[in-house]
Amino acid sequence: MASAIYSLTIEQGASFVKRLALTHASDGSPYDLTGYTAQMQFRSKVESTDVLYELSTVNGRITIDATGGYVILGLTGAQTAGMTFASAVHDLKLYGPTAGGTGAITRLIHGNVTVSKAVTR
Numbered sequence: 001m002a003s004a005i006y007s008l009t010i011e012q013g014a015s016f017v018k019r020l021a022l023t024h025a026s027d028g029s030p031y032d033l034t035g036y037t038a039q040m041q042f043r044s045k046v047e048s049t050d051v052l053y054e055l056s057t058v059n060g061r062i063t064i065d066a067t068g069g070y071v072i073l074g075l076t077g078a079q080t081a082g083m084t085f086a087s088a089v090h091d092l093k094l095y096g097p098t099a100g101g102t103g104a105i106t107r108l109i110h111g112n113v114t115v116s117k118a119v120t121r
Helices: 079-080
Strands: 008-011 016-021 037-043 053-058 061-065 072-075 087-095 107-117
Touching: 008 016, 037 061, 072 087
Parallel strands: 008 107
Antiparallel strands: 016 072, 037 053, 037 087, 061 072, 087 107
16 A cells, blocks of 8 residues: 655644544445554655654654544644754554564655744744
């Protein structure tokens, strides 16, 4: 499955929440995401070695509703207020459990990130 192009706009200083539903194409039922983790990075360009911002299940900026099939991106207003870049690129990877301990990796989405700068402070 190829990842979907999904552009994000983050309003600086405001809460940011995106719920991504993963469903089976055959019947629309949610994927069981039990044991999965996720990671998303923002970089100035694809080739850059510098990470501008990271969301993950490890740092609590991504949560997974395993039975509902949701991957939820969530940032507080304080976290978005600290974003100093205007634009970036991103992708979101989902890491699944397997019996051998090396989970399958799925790239769910990729695209551009725009930070809409706050005027009122």
